[in-house]
Amino acid sequence: MLWWVFVGSRGGRTRMTIVNSLLDNPANAYQLTKTLSLNYRTILHHLELLEENRIVQGEGPKYGKVYFPTALLMENLQIYRKVTGLNIGAAED
Numbered sequence: 001m002l003w004w005v006f007v008g009s010r011g012g013r014t015r016m017t018i019v020n021s022l023l024d025n026p027a028n029a030y031q032l033t034k035t036l037s038l039n040y041r042t043i044l045h046h047l048e049l050l051e052e053n054r055i056v057q058g059e060g061p062k063y064g065k066v067y068f069p070t071a072l073l074m075e076n077l078q079i080y081r082k083v084t085g086l087n088i089g090a091a092e093d
Contacts, residue, residue, distance in 0.1 A: 002076070002083045005053050014038065015046050015055075016084050019069065022056055026068035 006012040006019075021027065021035055029047060033040045047067055050056040055073050058065035073080060 001053060002055075002080055005049070005055065006080075006084050011046060011049075014042065015050060018043065018046055019050065019055060019073070019080075022067055022069055026066050028060075028064050028066050030064075032067075 006016050017036055017038075018032060021032060027035065029040060029043045032038070032043045032047075036043070047056065047058070051058060051067075054070050056067045057070050058067045060066050
């Protein structure tokens with residue numbers, strides 16, 4: 001599933017950018033638009049897909065909902081890094 005979300009489908013690079021940002025700091029969609037210089041509707045589309053695939057989750061009211069990585073992603077962080085090519089230079093666990 002991680003391969004399809006990030007490598008095997010259009011928009012994978014954008015989803016990777018969003019997840020990497022959320023790994024550093026949970027944020028709402030508006031904050032992500034400012035941090036990543038992406039369109040608000042684009043961010044919402046990708047967040048929805050990431051939520052459907054249990055990679056990120058949001059908490060709070062519809063507007064202003066804060067997104068962060070799920071426990072499932074954190075448990076599989078090494079696999080995520082390998083699939084997305086982010087394991088280069090990463091410390092071995």
